[in-house]
Amino acid sequence: MTRGGQTKDLPDGPERKCIATGEVQPKHGLIRFVVGPENQIVPDIMGKLPGRGIWVAADRAALDKAAQKGLFARAARQPVTVPDGMVDQLEQMLVRRVVDLVSLARKSGAAVSGYEKVKDWLSKEEAEVLIQSSDGSERGKSKLSTPHFGSYIGWLTANELGLAFGRQTVIHAALGAGGLTKRVVEEAQRLKGVRIGVSSADVGGRGRPRG
Incomplete structure (x- = not known):
């Protein structure tokens, strides 16, 4: 309940911020990525791979932007490699x-x-x-x-x-x-x-x- 007695809308599950759009939304609307052993960006659609998660909206334009504009490296705070054809x-x-x-x-x-x-x-x-x-x-x-x-x-x-x-x-x-x-x-x-x-x-x- 809020101070005014109104019930506050709860988010639809845990939320994360997209590194490409800056929007915060429920995890099921995003794709999790991690940095692999050879500093390669790896998609983690099951959300179970070890490592710090990097989240991108499940949208081709957002994914292409993250891959082409160096946003994965910025989020990881280290040089990373984005495989060719990763979105496909x-x-x-x-x-x-x-x-x-x-x-x-x-x-x-x-x-x-x-x-x-x-x-x-x-x-x-x-x-x-x-x-x-x-x-x-x-x-x-x-x-x-x-x-x-x-x-x-x-x-x-x-x-x-x-x-x-x-x-x-x-x-x-x-x-x-x-x-x-x-x-x-x-x-x-x-x-x-x-x-x-x-x-x-x-x-x-x-x-x-x-x-």
């Missing part, structure tokens, strides 16, 4: 992370794929997240709508989404309630920022209007 490497690491989490959700019964199964979950309000491949038919995708108060993920390719379900390609998928769902949405949002760019205000994955 980071993108693929995040793809793998999202795919693995969706795969775990599938194995626990909290994810389905295929148009009819997804449509059924949506009609029964069992789906909390609608996932559609970025390269699927827009006409086909428009027939399914994001759940009320739910989230939409639409920046994995059909091949990438297929990996999560043990199939060659997947166009439509859905996530139900479960402990993994929030993590999938957060990791997918970080991937969106790195892959196609995202504003700091676009948090939560609700990137597609209901049809």
Whole structure:
């Protein structure tokens, strides 16, 4: 409570400051980096590597700025090497992370794929997240709508989404309630920022209007 008796809004988890934008935001909206043994900057998407963390917003423009303007060295207070293609490497690491989490959700019964199964979950309000491949038919995708108060993920390719379900390609998928769902949405949002760019205000994955 504040002195005036008002409840103060609490931050959405621990917060960190981006070295490129100067903005402070919840950790799940940033990427952690550490300085490796050979003074090389290493992405730490799991947040578990030893060393002092250097944080950059999960946004391609911010990451490119940090890499090109010497901001990692300034934050580390020492000379460092930023590997060529690091942002592209980071993108693929995040793809793998999202795919693995969706795969775990599938194995626990909290994810389905295929148009009819997804449509059924949506009609029964069992789906909390609608996932559609970025390269699927827009006409086909428009027939399914994001759940009320739910989230939409639409920046994995059909091949990438297929990996999560043990199939060659997947166009439509859905996530139900479960402990993994929030993590999938957060990791997918970080991937969106790195892959196609995202504003700091676009948090939560609700990137597609209901049809």
